[in-house]
Amino acid sequence: MTQRKTGIFWFKNDLRLHDNPALMRANALVDELLCVYIVDNHWHSHSSYSLHQRGQHPHRFLRASLTELDNSLGNVGQGLMIVESRTVSALSALIEQVGATDVFRSNNSGWYENQAWAELLGSNVGVNFHSIDTHTLFEPTSLPFSIAELPSSFTKFKNAMAETSPLRPIATPYYLVPPPSLNYPGFEYDSHTDSDALICGGESRGLNHLRDYFSTEKPMFYKQVRNAIDGWDNSCKLSPWLASGCLSVREVMSTLSDYEANVAANESTYWIYFELLWREYFQWYAHKYGRRLFLFDGIKRQKPLTSFYHERFKKWLSGTTPYPLVNACMNELRETGYLSNRGRQIVASCLVHELSIDWRYGAAYFEQVLIDYDVASNWGNWQYLAGVGADARSTRQFNLEKQAQQFDPHGRYTERWKGNAKSQRLDSVDAADWPVG
Numbered sequence: 001m002t003q004r005k006t007g008i009f010w011f012k013n014d015l016r017l018h019d020n021p022a023l024m025r026a027n028a029l030v031d032e033l034l035c036v037y038i039v040d041n042h043w044h045s046h047s048s049y050s051l052h053q054r055g056q057h058p059h060r061f062l063r064a065s066l067t068e069l070d071n072s073l074g075n076v077g078q079g080l081m082i083v084e085s086r087t088v089s090a091l092s093a094l095i096e097q098v099g100a101t102d103v104f105r106s107n108n109s110g111w112y113e114n115q116a117w118a119e120l121l122g123s124n125v126g127v128n129f130h131s132i133d134t135h136t137l138f139e140p141t142s143l144p145f146s147i148a149e150l151p152s153s154f155t156k157f158k159n160a161m162a163e164t165s166p167l168r169p170i171a172t173p174y175y176l177v178p179p180p181s182l183n184y185p186g187f188e189y190d191s192h193t194d195s196d197a198l199i200c201g202g203e204s205r206g207l208n209h210l211r212d213y214f215s216t217e218k219p220m221f222y223k224q225v226r227n228a229i230d231g232w233d234n235s236c237k238l239s240p241w242l243a244s245g246c247l248s249v250r251e252v253m254s255t256l257s258d259y260e261a262n263v264a265a266n267e268s269t270y271w272i273y274f275e276l277l278w279r280e281y282f283q284w285y286a287h288k289y290g291r292r293l294f295l296f297d298g299i300k301r302q303k304p305l306t307s308f309y310h311e312r313f314k315k316w317l318s319g320t321t322p323y324p325l326v327n328a329c330m331n332e333l334r335e336t337g338y339l340s341n342r343g344r345q346i347v348a349s350c351l352v353h354e355l356s357i358d359w360r361y362g363a364a365y366f367e368q369v370l371i372d373y374d375v376a377s378n379w380g381n382w383q384y385l386a387g388v389g390a391d392a393r394s395t396r397q398f399n400l401e402k403q404a405q406q407f408d409p410h411g412r413y414t415e416r417w418k419g420n421a422k423s424q425r426l427d428s429v430d431a432a433d434w435p436v437g
Contacts, residue, residue, distance in 0.1 A: 005030040006180050007102040008094055011037045011080070012113060012245075014106035014134050015065045016203040017072050019169035019248035022132035026104040027173060029130075032180040034098055035073055037066060038091070039084040049364040057337025061371040065201035065246050072203060078176045087116045088123075095124055098180045103127060106134040106245065109286035109376040111293060136283050137166035137249055137276065143284070150288045153390055157281045158274075169250040198232070199240050199338060199371060206241030210252060213238070214259050222268040226275075227342045229329070229407040230416075235340065236272060239372035242279070249276060279377055285390060286376035293379045296360060298388025304352070304359065306386075312355040312426050316347070317365065320421060324411075325404040326350045328419030335417075337371040342407060348385045349398035355426065359386035 007030035014020055015037075026033055041053055070080040083090045095103065103124075108114060108131075121129050133139045140147060144160050151157040213219070213236055228234035241247035253276060260269050289299050297303045312321075319327035319334070329343040339347070344366075351362045363382035367373050383389025385396050408414055 003101070004032075005101045006098050007033045007104060008091065008098065008100045009033055009035045010091065010103065010105040011035060011069065012105060013108055013110075013243075014245035015069050015201075016206075016246050016248065017069075017076070018172040018203065018207065019251050020106070020134055021170055022104055022106040022130070022134050023176075024170060024173060025130060025132055026102070027176050030102055031177060033078070033177050034081065034094065034100075034179050034182065035078055036081045036083060036091075036094060037069075038087050039082065040087045040090075041084075042086055049361050051364055051368050053368075055337065055369045057369065058371045058373060061199070061201035061240060061337070062244065063201070064205075065203075065244050068202035068204060068246075073176070076173055076176045077178055079179060081182075087113075088119050091116075091120055092123060094182075095120075095127060098182055100127060102130060104130045104132070107131045108135070109283045111286070111290045111375075114290070135245060135249065137253055137280050138164065139167065142167065147284055147288050150284050154278060154281050158277055161277065161280075166253045167250050169248055169254050199237070201240070201244065201246060201371075203241075203246045206238070206247035207251075209241065210238060210247060210255055214255050217264075219256070219259055219269050219272060220264050220266060223271040224268065226271065227407070229325075229340050229342050229346075230413045239374075240338070243372045243374040243377075249279070252276065279374075281390075282374075282376040282380035285380050293375075293383070294360065296358060296388075298383045298386065299390065300388050302388060304386055304388060306352060306356045306358050308358050308361060309355065309427070311428060313351075313357055313361055315426070316351055316355060316357070316362075319417075319419065321350065321355070322426065323350055323354065323400050324414045324419040325400060325408055326419070327421065328408075328414040328417035331417040331419065333369060337369055339370075342403075344381075345385065346398055346400065346403050348382060349396065350400060352386050353397040354400065359383070359388070 007026050009023060009026045014022060017023065066080065066082060073079050083094075091103070094100070103120065105117065108117075117129070117131065138161075142164060144164060145151070151160055218233060219236075222236070225231070225234040238247060238252060242249055242252065253273070256269065256272055256276075286293055292299050315321045316326070316330060317334075319330040321327055326347050329339055329347045332343070333339040333347070348359070348362055351357050352359050359382050363379050366378050366382070367375075370378070380389060384391050387396065404411075404414070414420060
């Protein structure tokens with residue numbers, strides 16, 4: 001008699017049904033499947049930098065994403081269990097409770113997530129563990145090099161990938177095997193959502209936004225406007241759904257390819273792929289370097305000439321530095337959970353070069369507040385700008401006055417986000433804690 005197989009599917013960075021090869025693998029291999037999402041507040045990097053738990057905006061986005069995922073699973077004979085606990089203890093308990101023969105997840109570039117996965121493998125002998133790539137355009141086997149031999153710069157990576165085609169998305173399941181019976185205390189996650197929010201979580205919102213963007217001429221002019229510091233239409237705005245996995249990057253790439261084949265293909269449409277490839281590079285970068293993604297000296301093992309200044313950091317957070325454009329960007333970020341790519345570069349450069357603050361404090365704050373936080377892109381980009389990452393240049397300092405003249409020449413953005421409420425000096429005390437002035 002064939003043994004009945006019971007699986008657990010650990011949702012994390014793949015909050016969707018469309019193009020989810022990991023979920024489809026689980027559906028094909030087991031007779032019953034427990035779908036679970038774990039709210040683990042213990043491993044976030046920002047907790048190491050005297051910052052609070054993730055902010056209201058990413059929490060709102062996640063809440064909407066999980067609510068829709070639960071509803072979507074219900075439509076195909078399943079449901080989502082949400083557990084608030086440490087990941088390893090929760091999954092270990094569930095494995096024992098249901099007698100799981102198999103555990104599935106989407107491959108994740110997060111170091112903490114992978115440490116948890118490795119611990120589970122070591123402590124659950126006899127259980128089959130499956131980690132399938134769903135968060136990237138390519139799989140390790142389709143890369144023209146091993147992850148250990150990942151090129152040292154994005155340009156080398158881009159050139160190496162020139163002849164490699166991204167994977168195509170797979171179909172959405174119309175039925176999933178049922179869940180097992182279980183007596184385990186789930187977490188009552190607040191299902192209230194802000195449906196009128198401009199950027200609202202959920203698979204359908206992501207797919208609708210993707211469809212709407214590529215039903216216009218906007219992709220044809222993307223390169224000309226992508227560096228604008230403000231304006232909804234000046235970028236794709238796909239990153240929140242990509243980061244959470246509500247939207248598949250392969251689905252985005254497929255839509256882009258169809259647009260180029262049937263509407264137009266130009267430098268701007270290529271530039272959308274170019275930036276998807278940057279995202280891809282940082283995913284494998286995080287896999288290669290693991291814990292080094294979070295270390296002060298980065299992957300270069302070269303310590304920058306920065307430290308931590310509490311007063312300066314507080315002014316950066318509150319938007320009261322001597323730099324009005326930086327203040328405006330920080331105010332928008334705090335109030336919305338989103339900031340343009342150009343704005344992120346400006347505030348990061350200010351933190352590292354003008355304020356001489358350890359770049360990790362900025363990266364941890366972004367982790368706390370961004371609705372599109374992605375561990376690989378966030379920490380990889382901060383390393384890049386701080387001069388300790390995948391960049392041949394030792395520093396990338398922005399001229400803040402020039403940035404203001406170029407991207408906010410009339411001061412409208414700065415005025416809108418109240419950037420002029422600035423401090424005239426960075427420090428009220430000197431190195432010996434004597435008052436300045």
